[in-house]
Amino acid sequence: MQIETAHSPNHDERREEIDMLVLHYTGMEDGESALAHMCNPEAKVSAHYMIWEDGRITRLVDEGRRAWHAGVASWQGDCDLNSRSIGIEIVNGGHNVPLDDGSPPPYAEAQIHALILLSKRTISRYGIPQTRIVGHSDIAPDRKDDPGEHFPWARLAAEGIGLYPEADEDADGTSVLPGDRGMLVDSLQRSLIAIGYGLEATGEFDEATAHAVNAFQRRFLPQRLGRHGDALTLAHIAKVQAAFSGVSSGSSTSSG
Ligand SMILES: [Zn+2]
Structure with missing residues (x-):
């Protein structure tokens, strides 16, 4: 698994041990726009990783730092989820950049393959419980729709990533x-x-x-x-x- 590096300034110090994995879609026109947004200090958002459609992985924030991807959120009684999680953004227009028929665009095969490798590594590295592998919409249901109903959760579960x-x-x-x-x-x-x-x-x-x-x-x-x-x-x-x-x-x- 080859990982490229970009530098987002949007992070601070973790206050908890890592025990969650949070998955997102970028919801923008393309990967370049999403990367530029997450590297802009004024945007105040980021993630640890972004996965491009062709399966390339870019690290934006060191895993030891608290990336700003979850926002106001909660899961199983915990609230500061940025402090406890690794956040992965997957390049996909989602509901914001739908296909002509209004549906969100499908995730690319190479991208899901890379996501599976990166998720497996993250889960085993931090011993992340299966019940703490979530989508952004799970932890912020009033605000967020990502990674979307078109995200292949069943396929990930078959690889040991999350329950389904x-x-x-x-x-x-x-x-x-x-x-x-x-x-x-x-x-x-x-x-x-x-x-x-x-x-x-x-x-x-x-x-x-x-x-x-x-x-x-x-x-x-x-x-x-x-x-x-x-x-x-x-x-x-x-x-x-x-x-x-x-x-x-x-x-x-x-x-x-
Ligand atoms: Zn999100």
Whole structure:
């Protein structure tokens, strides 16, 4: 794995040990624009690595430093995620630079191959738990959509990078919608919180819950994105929660 170097000034001192991997798309016209943006001191954003469409990897910030990629975020009760994570930006226009039909452009094969190598190295180097490999939208569901519903999470999981329980075809049962209240909403919220999403168990399908459900679908059930708490989404949230709780924290030995 060959790594080129660029220098972003946008970093400071870590305050925690590294125990997370956060994946992003750049959401810009091309890699050159994204790199220039992350190297601009006025932008105040960066990442440790950026992966180009052709699989080249550029390091912008030393791993020992705190790169500025997560912003206001939370996961499994932690908040200063920049201090705890390695951040990887993958060059992809995403929702900001869609194809003619409005869909986000697919990730390039060489790029995903490079991402798999870099992620494996990072996970083993820091012993990152499987439940702490996340997308930006997981940790900031009210603000972020990246790396997007088109990101190949299942393929990464097959390589031991993150958990991705297989979804059932369909499910019977009650659905919940924004504005609903009650036990079912409360249990949905508690499951999302147990997975890691930052929200409160209010018993009401409020805006924060809607954002978290969307983020969950984007990551684990893209075919149901925007379908609120339909029966399959509720069933799959429970399934993912079970998978997450079956992984002992501090271990990175799961096969995913
Ligand atoms: Zn991002």
